[in-house]
Amino acid sequence: MTDGARLAVDIGGTFTDVVLEYEGGQERFKLLTTPDAPERAVLEGVDAILTQSGVKASAVTLVIHGTTLATNALIERKGAKTALITTDGFRDSIEIAYEHRFEQYDLYMERPQPLIERDWRFSVPERVAADGSVLLPLDEDALKTLAQDLGKTDVESIAVCFLHSYIYADHERRAGEILQSELPNISITLSSHVCPEIREYDRMSTACANAYVQPMMAGYLNKLKDGLQDSGVVGPLLLMMSSGGVTTVETAMTLPIRLVESGPAGGAILARDIAKENDLDLVLSFDMGGTTAKITLIDDFTPHIARSFEVARMYRFLKGSGLPLRIPVIDMVEIGAGGGSIADVDAMQRIRVGPESAGSVPGPACYGNGGEAPTVTDADTVLGRIDPSRFAGGQVTLEPERATVAVDRDVGGPLSVETNVAAAGIAEIVDEHMANAARVHAIENGKDMVGRSLVAFGGAAPLHAARLADKLGIDTIVVPQGAGVGSAIGFLRAQISYEVVRTRYMDLRQFDPSVVNDIFAEMRQEAEAVVRLGAPDEPLVEIRSAFMRYRGQGHEIMVTVPDRAFGPDDGAIFAEWFAEAYRGLFSRIIPNLSVEVLTWTLSLATERGAAEMAPQQAAEGRAEPESQRKLFDPASGTWIEAGVYSRSALQPGSEIPGPAIIVEDETTTLVTNGFGATVNALGQIIMTKEGSSND
Numbered sequence: 001m002t003d004g005a006r007l008a009v010d011i012g013g014t015f016t017d018v019v020l021e022y023e024g025g026q027e028r029f030k031l032l033t034t035p036d037a038p039e040r041a042v043l044e045g046v047d048a049i050l051t052q053s054g055v056k057a058s059a060v061t062l063v064i065h066g067t068t069l070a071t072n073a074l075i076e077r078k079g080a081k082t083a084l085i086t087t088d089g090f091r092d093s094i095e096i097a098y099e100h101r102f103e104q105y106d107l108y109m110e111r112p113q114p115l116i117e118r119d120w121r122f123s124v125p126e127r128v129a130a131d132g133s134v135l136l137p138l139d140e141d142a143l144k145t146l147a148q149d150l151g152k153t154d155v156e157s158i159a160v161c162f163l164h165s166y167i168y169a170d171h172e173r174r175a176g177e178i179l180q181s182e183l184p185n186i187s188i189t190l191s192s193h194v195c196p197e198i199r200e201y202d203r204m205s206t207a208c209a210n211a212y213v214q215p216m217m218a219g220y221l222n223k224l225k226d227g228l229q230d231s232g233v234v235g236p237l238l239l240m241m242s243s244g245g246v247t248t249v250e251t252a253m254t255l256p257i258r259l260v261e262s263g264p265a266g267g268a269i270l271a272r273d274i275a276k277e278n279d280l281d282l283v284l285s286f287d288m289g290g291t292t293a294k295i296t297l298i299d300d301f302t303p304h305i306a307r308s309f310e311v312a313r314m315y316r317f318l319k320g321s322g323l324p325l326r327i328p329v330i331d332m333v334e335i336g337a338g339g340g341s342i343a344d345v346d347a348m349q350r351i352r353v354g355p356e357s358a359g360s361v362p363g364p365a366c367y368g369n370g371g372e373a374p375t376v377t378d379a380d381t382v383l384g385r386i387d388p389s390r391f392a393g394g395q396v397t398l399e400p401e402r403a404t405v406a407v408d409r410d411v412g413g414p415l416s417v418e419t420n421v422a423a424a425g426i427a428e429i430v431d432e433h434m435a436n437a438a439r440v441h442a443i444e445n446g447k448d449m450v451g452r453s454l455v456a457f458g459g460a461a462p463l464h465a466a467r468l469a470d471k472l473g474i475d476t477i478v479v480p481q482g483a484g485v486g487s488a489i490g491f492l493r494a495q496i497s498y499e500v501v502r503t504r505y506m507d508l509r510q511f512d513p514s515v516v517n518d519i520f521a522e523m524r525q526e527a528e529a530v531v532r533l534g535a536p537d538e539p540l541v542e543i544r545s546a547f548m549r550y551r552g553q554g555h556e557i558m559v560t561v562p563d564r565a566f567g568p569d570d571g572a573i574f575a576e577w578f579a580e581a582y583r584g585l586f587s588r589i590i591p592n593l594s595v596e597v598l599t600w601t602l603s604l605a606t607e608r609g610a611a612e613m614a615p616q617q618a619a620e621g622r623a624e625p626e627s628q629r630k631l632f633d634p635a636s637g638t639w640i641e642a643g644v645y646s647r648s649a650l651q652p653g654s655e656i657p658g659p660a661i662i663v664e665d666e667t668t669t670l671v672t673n674g675f676g677a678t679v680n681a682l683g684q685i686i687m688t689k690e691g692s693s694n695d
Contacts, residue, residue, distance in 0.1 A: 003362055004061030004437040007233070007490035010263050011043050011067040014290025014340050014360045015459060017485035017666075018045035020053055020060075021492055027053040028485045030459070031395050031664050032360040036068055039224045043231060054615075057232030060609040064491040066240035066262035066289075069220060070213045074115070074260070074323065075312045079212035080156035080187070084121045085146065085175065086204070091121040095450045102320030110314050112323050113600075115212045120155070122146055124175075132168040134300055143175055147182035158183070159211035161191035166503045169196065187214045194255060195326045197599055200501040201497045202308065202326045209311075209325055210257040213469045217256035230519050238496065238534055243328035244303065245497025246270035249534045258327050260311060261334075263487050264294040268303045268330045270490030271455040276301045276479050277682060282452045284438060285332075285466065286578020287486065290340045290377075291357045295438045296332040297447055298455075304445060307330035307501070307547065307558070307601070326382035328499040330602070333441040337433045339377040339460040340364055343407075346416040351422075353430045365406035366398040374410050376460065378403035381424035382419060385670055387465055387644075387663055422497050422635040432462055435471035446585045449473055457486025462662075462669035466687060470674065474664045477675070477687040495604030496538075498530040508549070511571025520544060521602050529682040538606045548578045550590055556598050557581055620653035631659055635674065640673075647685070 005022035011033055020027045027050040034041040042065075050057055073079045084094065092615045094114045103109045127136035144318060150158070165172045169192035176190050191207035225237055239252035242261035252259055264287060271285035275298050285296040285303070297304050309329045310322030336355020340363065343353045353376065358364050362371035363491050364378050366388070380386050381403040388398035404419055412422035442448055453476040456465035464640040469477050481490050500523040506512065524542065531540060542563045547556035559581045561574070575595045583589050624644030633640045642659040647669070656662065656677040662685060671677045675687045 003571075004235070005055050005059045006492055007046060007060050007063045007235075008046070008266075009045065009063065009065045011038050011042065011065075011069060012263060012268060012289045012487075013068060013072065013357060014338065014363070015597035016041040016045055016048045016486040018042075019482065019485050019488040019492065020049045020055060021057050022053065024053070024055075025571060028482050028488075028666060031486060032363070035359065035361060036454040037598050038067070039227055042224060043227045046228070046233065047231060048131070048527040052154060058234065059142075060233045061235040061668065063228060063233060063235055063237045064240060064246055064494070065261065066225070066266050066487065066491055068263050070217055070259050071257050071261070071311060073200060074209060075212045077115070078216075079115065081217040081256070082115045082157045082159060082208065082212045083119065083150055083155045083180075083557065084118050084159045084161065084204070084208055084211075084628070085143075086121070086123050086161050087127060088123045088125050090200070091123045092118070093200055093206060094121065097201055098320060102229070102318050102321065103315060111313060112314055112321065113322070115208050116159070121441055124236070126162055126171050128162065128164040128168045128171060130164055130256060132164065134168070134171075136172045138174055139234070140174070140178060143178050144182060146177050150186075151183055156215050157187040157189065157205075157211040157368040159189045159191070159207040162198075163200065165190075165192040166196045168196055168680070169193075187218070190638055194257060195501075196503065197326055197501055198505075199326075202324045206257060206326045210255060211325060213256050214253070217251045217259070217312065221253055225249060226245045231552070236534070239326075240266050240491050240494060241497075242309070243305070243497065243499055243603070244330050244494060245499075245603075246491070246494050246534070247496065247498055247530065249685070251498070251530055257325060260325060260327065261309065261329055261332070263466035264296075264332055265330045266490035266494065267294060267457060268296045268298070268332065268490070269494050270457060270480065270486050271296065272298055272301055273302055273490075273493050274455045274478055274684070275453075275626040278453075278478060278680070278684070278686075280453045280455075280476075280478070281434070283476065284449065284452050284454050284472070286434075286456045286461050286465060287458040288344065288434070288464060289338050289458040291336070291338040292334050293337040293434050293437070293461075294332050294334045294456075295434065295441055296330060296629065297442060297445060299447070304331040305329070305558070307599075311339060311606065326380045328601070329447070329502075333437045335433060335437045339375065339380070341376050341430060343372070343375065343429070344410050345381065348410055349378075349415060351411060351415070351429045353426055353433065363396075366465045367396055368399060368402055374403070374404060374406035374426065376426060376430050378406050379423040380460075380463055380483045382407050382413065382423035383427065383660065384630050384639075384642075386668055387629075387661075390663055390665070397462075398575070399525050403609045410447060419562040420639075421631045421637070424632060427464070427467070428634065431471060432675050434468055438472060446587075451477060457483040459484045459667050462667050462685075466658075466670060466672040469687075469689070470672075471485070479669050479687070480683040482666065483669075483685045490607055495605040495608055496531055496534040497603060498527045499601060500527045501599060501601045503599045504597075507599065508575050508595045509549065510519075510572045511574065513566040513570060516566050516600070520602055523602035524604065527602055531604050531606070535606045541605050541607055542604075543603040545601045545603075546597045547573065547580075548574070548595055548597050551591070551596050559584060568613070620651055621655060623650055623654040623656055624661070627662060650679045652679050652681045652683065
């Protein structure tokens with residue numbers, strides 16, 4: 001995107017990762033997140049990494065940032081005081097939701113509570129029909145009166161969501177003008193801007209979520225921008241989006257909901273490039289940090305993309321149990337299974353791990369920072385997998401005795417087993433949680449694990465990758481350089497991009513090419529206006545999609561369509577594209593049913609840099625370990641000797657037999673008994689299962 005030194009910063013629930021790329025190479029730094037003021041850890045990390053590298057702040061020409069702050073605010077309900085204004089008679093749509101039971105047989109099923117309580121949901125007279133015709137004009141006087149009443153309250157943000165505004169947005173736009181005039185210091189979110197798509201509940205939920213986090217995110221981004229400028233970093237600040245692209249800070253302040261999965265999206269971008277570098281066309285991206293684990297399918301060097309996402313699920317694996325967001329997002333499953341996930345024993349004498357996390361404050365027991373509950377990191381420490389003096393590059397010195405006490409007290413004691421057995425049980429449960437999530441995710445996408453390779457990154461993933469691969473029947477694991485800060489490295493590989501969506505119904509039997517061409521031209525103009533703010537001169541790549549279904553179905557599938565002008569004969573071609581995509585997903589088509597398009601999308605991005613293939617590397621022979629460490633082997637129930645290797649000392653072609661521990665500043669890679677490892681020409685660790693065809 002630009003020359004000069006570039007910074008990438010990823011705020012996670014436990015750690016804040018900073019990566020600096022400059023002419024002399026790459027520096028990486030990891031420090032604990034400061035949840036009370038997240039920008040403080042960012043600025044401290046930036047200052048530390050610039051000092052460490054000797055690069056002047058003025059030499060930094062670009063900062064790319066991703067964060068889970070918006071996600072955490074939604075999950076923890078720590079957003080702004082928000083009001084909702086909607087069409088008369090529809091203020092309860094946000095609570096009625098889909099009118100279904102996502103867990104049919106659970107008598108105690110809990111629905112996710114709306115972000116906006118009923119007392120803060122208001123309505124005004126106006127009504128638009130499904131075809132966009134005005135049935136009742138907006139009552140501007142009623143809206144002004146409501147605005148004046150709201151001005152006397154402590155409301156900080158307002159979401160406006162009128163019925164059918166996706167097809168006719170004038171009422172919402174006028175409402176926005178009135179509210180901004182009457183309440184100039186209040187954030188205003190229009191559903192027709194955030195999510196101009198059909199389905200009232202999804203659109204309203206997305207608009208409410210955007211309004212809920214907007215003041216907090218705008219305040220944070222302004223503080224961060226000012227802090228960077230005060231430290232001498234004057235290069236532009238760009239934000240990572242959930243779609244895998246980056247955008248300007250101005251767009252991020254207006255549409256912070258698009259940042260919900262920004263951190264994990266960076267990891268998927270890294271995994272995409274690692275797959276290309278190793279010619280792996282079927283990949284499972286595995287990102288395990290301190291708070292959560294994220295799993296993404298990557299086929300033909302492209303992550304799966306979705307148009308919807310759920311946050312704050314009441315039930316871990318059940319769709320419909322969370323708050324729906326209609327945003328472009330890399331399709332991934334995220335579960336509460338990280339290094340800080342808390343373990344205990346339930347009433348049925350079963351080990352339970354997560355989704356609650358110790359976070360960065362107080363953190364796992366072994367941090368010695370006031371945490372007492374045992375976590376996955378405590379279990380890994382007890383099992384001998386982590387070097388206490390080198391954890392997080394020495395930023396945190398672990399205290400193994402505290403981990404032992406916590407695991408024994410809360411798990412080993414209640415189960416009457418030895419501490420090391422209890423720790424092995426914690427690790428096994430969290431690995432099974434992740435394996436189960438991967439299986440469910442693959443099945444939901446019509447995929448399986450056969451022939452896939454695992455790309456592991458994040459502070460905890462290389463420790464658990466081998467066991468996860470065992471459970472999923474995967475033979476090859478790739479641990480990239482800088483795996484512990486993988487998402488931040490992925491930010492530096494992302495493109496500046498923006499996606500626009502429009503709902504315009506069309507039956508392919510009455511295909512109108514002029515309407516379709518006008519829709520795409522309008523979306524191109526809107527997307528280019530945003531992308532050019534961050535990439536004024538770079539060539540752009542346009543990707544188009546149509547969300548299509550058989551007539552009578554309730555949901556659509558995404559069908560990629562070419563970037564060209566369409567003619568009157570293309571209706572039949574659209575039907576063929578749909579049939580191909582439908583067969584790929586469901587292994588069949590439904591004959592003699594007409595096909596319809598509901599929604600159109602256009603994504604515009606800067607050109608993607610080509611990932612270089614890793615050249616074949618001649619074997620250097622078996623590497624010599626620096627030392628030996630005892631590991632507890634759950635399979636045999638005994639302690640075994642494992643070689644300890646420093647990753648920085650390993651040369652391309654080096655061979656490392658399991659069991660082994662490969663140590664670096666931001667993470668540790670565990671090579672188990674059943675795997676062997678080599679280092680390729682790009683410095684990536686390639687673990688291969690013994691006896692597999694890859695040996």
